[in-house]
Amino acid sequence: MVSKKVRHPRSNLEEQQLRKLMYSVTNNDFKQVNKLVSLGIPNLVNMLDMITKETALHAAVCNGLEDMVSFLLEQGSNISKRDKQGRTPLVRAVDKGNQKILELLIEAGGNPNDVDGGKQHVLFHGLHPTARHLACIEVLLKEGADINTRDQKGQTLLVQTVRMGYVDITETLIQLGADVKTRNEEGESLVYTAAKHDHMKLIPILVRAGAPINESGPGGNTPIHICCSDSKKFEMLRLLASKGLELHVQNEEGNTPLHVAVQSGNQEAIKFLLARGCPLDVANSEGLTIRNIAVANKDGATKKLLKKQEAKIKKAVSDGKILNPSEYWKMCLYIWSKEHKGILIDEFFAKDINQTGLLERKQFCEIWDRYEVPLTVEQKSVILTLHKEGSSMVKYLDFLDANLYLKTAAYDGFARA
Structure with a gap:
């Protein structure tokens, strides 16, 4: 029979002193904290709260008490202690977006590649759209944090910032060398992700940084396919086209963006693509051309546009201005x-x-x-x-x-x- 390890409950004195210490820390009462740490039970400064598993240092960090953090570090606070979620004081400093406290903890030996209880890298705790959190990310990277570290889904920090539309953090990560060719867990490129989530401000940033623009995602769709399926994404379509994205790539079903636009009845996209000479005679994997789809959908407006475009092409060829429709x-x-x-x-x-x-x-x-x-x-x-x-x-x-x-x-x- 295996004997269980006996867990000794704390004495009333220990509990009372810890509560008093926590109260004094959060009230920034240096005199009382000093008295408790120096005259109280041994190692009180590193005792864990029974419920939250936090130390006095956790409490000082979470309340943004910079001077108290410094004082507790001088009193021997252990920066490696973890709370109920496995978070060290350093991780909590990043959670709170407190750059100065983060720097104090790193100076005291804190790990810029720290992780929480779920093995999530501390950098991901800085994913908030504030200047405070961006400053914390910059400190961590400066101190050696891995800029291309991945979360539990295998995604980098840059993938997450693009998905969330965080412009400042995205720019900073790119400037500091983040991999712009990375993809998310669904196989989507950064440009694809930005287009999918309507983050127009990120497109020029990503393109300038050399992020692939014509790589396909799920189903062989490109960002242009995504925009053509949704009439609300017309401005995004224009922006992507101006950045050089291909307008007539076929996806895994053989559909070009024009196929998708006609299937969706997206009139603005149809006009836009026709004005850029997208071919009309391409058939998808089911053998359907643009006109076949318009006829099947009984889309009179699109049939009219296609007929007009066909006439223009025919005239341009017959006038000898171009050799063939392509x-x-x-x-x-x-x-x-x-x-x-x-x-x-x-x-x-x-x-x-x-x-x-x-x-x-x-x-x-x-x-x-x-x-x-x-x-x-x-x-x-x-x-x-x-x-x-x-x-x-x-x-x-x-x-x-x-x-x-x-x-x-x-x-x-x-x-x-």
Whole structure:
């Protein structure tokens, strides 16, 4: 028979002194705390509360008493003691967003890679949208915390901040070297996650940092597919397109974003995609084209839009401006250029101080990206190659004329008038 370990209950004296110590700590009564610690029962300063399992140091930390924390550390408080949830005073300091107390505890030997009772890294306790908590995260990272540590679901801190839409913390983590190519437990990229949760402010930050923009997530869907399925995400769709996300990638069911937009009856998205030359003849895995879906849904408005688009494409081919329907994106670019001609001329001329007709490639791209040029990354490359001058210059006057990418006289004289 295995004998059970006998647990000795505390004496009334021990309980009374611990309660008195806790009360004195929370009231910032240094005189009484000093008296209890020096004259009371041995190691009272590290005795655990019977219910919360907190020490006096936990109480001082949770109440934000910086001077009391310093005093208790001087009196021999053990910074490794854990409360009922397995949290050390350091973890509680991060919970409360108290940078100064956190620094005191680290100086006293606290572990910047500490974990709680559930093995959750202390960094995740700083996930709150306040400057206080951000400061704590920065302290931990400066002291050696692992920026790419993962939670119980295998997600990094950056994945969590993007999901929650915390702009400041996301920027800080990226600046300090967090992996922008990481994915969440569902296989979603950071850009995908930001788009899914409508965090528009994060998209430019992630794109600038080099986060993959065209990687697919569950079901082979890209962020563009997600936006096309929801009419409330139109502004997100525009933003993603301006950042170079592909507009006609097929998911695992063979559906392009245009398929998804038609299936959802998302008229704004349909018009947007058609204006960027997305192909109409692509069939999904069930053999259905865009028109098939519109007919099956008895969607008269979409059928009208498609018929009009087909007529435009047919005319562009018959007029000899493009060779085949797959080049209709060139007509979309030409139409966009005409619509923005005044702005483009002003922008280009302002940058071309010596009026050479040439611009640095970077300057040229910054200008057309600012006005959401309707091109994919691959299409941009085609146009830039056609208008290349030397290793880094672009012939912007020829671009405005459109004669280098359209096959017949599309030029209407606006560029050089």
